[in-house]
Amino acid sequence: MTAGPEHPGAGPAPAAPHPPGPPPGDLAARQAELVAALVTGAPVPPGFDERLVGIARTALLRKRAGDVARHWPLLAAGLGADWPATFAGFAATRPTRGSLRDGWDLARDLHAAGRLTGPARDELAAREATWHYRGADAPRPRRLPALRRGDGTVVIQFAGRVHTLTLPGTAARPGR
């Protein structure tokens, strides 16, 4: 077969029954529709098997949860068995911005809701002390020393090195 954009002189193709679904020739728009269905919760495009696309969406969230847990081990460990569902609830309608930023955005949300405790809060404090991250752009290293509160701790970053100090008068956490 020689049909296609590389053979513009091939002449009109013989009439053929149209396949179901949107017409061909708009691959970019159709790919965008499919990605939106998978990562932003948009409707499944016509013609696709809704059950199978739903299974793919779930598998994608499971894979993303594993990738984020590798970047944010204490965040994931702190949530234990609730980690996959917590991450999925956060990520189901948000396209990934990379595992580092996805975990960071979730940690900030949980912190704002008062749900971040123990080593997971120290993990976030250490990142906040080391990097500038305003949410809209990729994080970049801080050039100046910084200090952030953890959970009964204070995290100090100086010349790129991070030190975690337990605050006086705070009961030592078990397991530390």
Next chain:
Amino acid sequence: MTAGHGVGIGWRPEISGFVAGLPGLRFVEVVAESLPPTGPAPAALADLRARDVAVVPHGVRLSLGGAEPVDPARVAHLAHAAAVVDAPLVSEHIAFVRAGDVEAGHLLPLPRSREAVAAVVANVRRTQAELPVPIALEPIAAIFDWPDDELTEAQFITEILDRTGALLLLDIANVYANARNRGTDPVDLLDRLPLDRVAYVHVAGGAEHAGVYHDTHTDPIPAEVLDLIGELCARHRPPALLLERDGNYPAGDVLRAELDAIAAASGYPTVT
């Protein structure tokens, strides 16, 4: 790849020590995007190169099947990765991973249409123009298909290879996954693919969730996949086969047993 590379393993930082300790190892793969965009390769990979272990950069984010042209910066990164590890070839997928500026976070299937063939061919040619080495293309495992396929899987793959001159990276676990999920015969696909174009073969484990088999790379290799290696090698033995593991890493003994099972199924020497 040339004959003699035999059984290899995907190099990952988490199993770097295990990989370094494999006495018979002749080749590894590294995720291309995990290498720095400039400067030398990580020391662990340089050590493997010093032992004359071949290192193949394997791209996962190029989006060769995207309707838009590939990002020149990503192509340049892949070319740099090939140069710094003195690679014999690189590999990427017949898939798309983003549309517009939205990342899917995963390899997504293409419609098996002439329009999609043209998009892949154009992007592979743009990439080949910048690469110092050949590229091998890997068909993916798809949980769902597009509603308007015009070509069979074998026709789709063969046409892309014919029009680009690219090699084939055949993932035997993907062949198994797709056949199981579509209810087709995996051996029939092997009979229809240009097996003389296979540069190397991927082998990985998977598991069933919700009635669908997933190519997870975090589970054991099913016996059926090892049997398919035998079917493949009975037709045309590939120059090399590589174990992919991407998380939930088991004890070294378990990984060694999987490498030995691949060697036994293909007739290549053990590397453990």
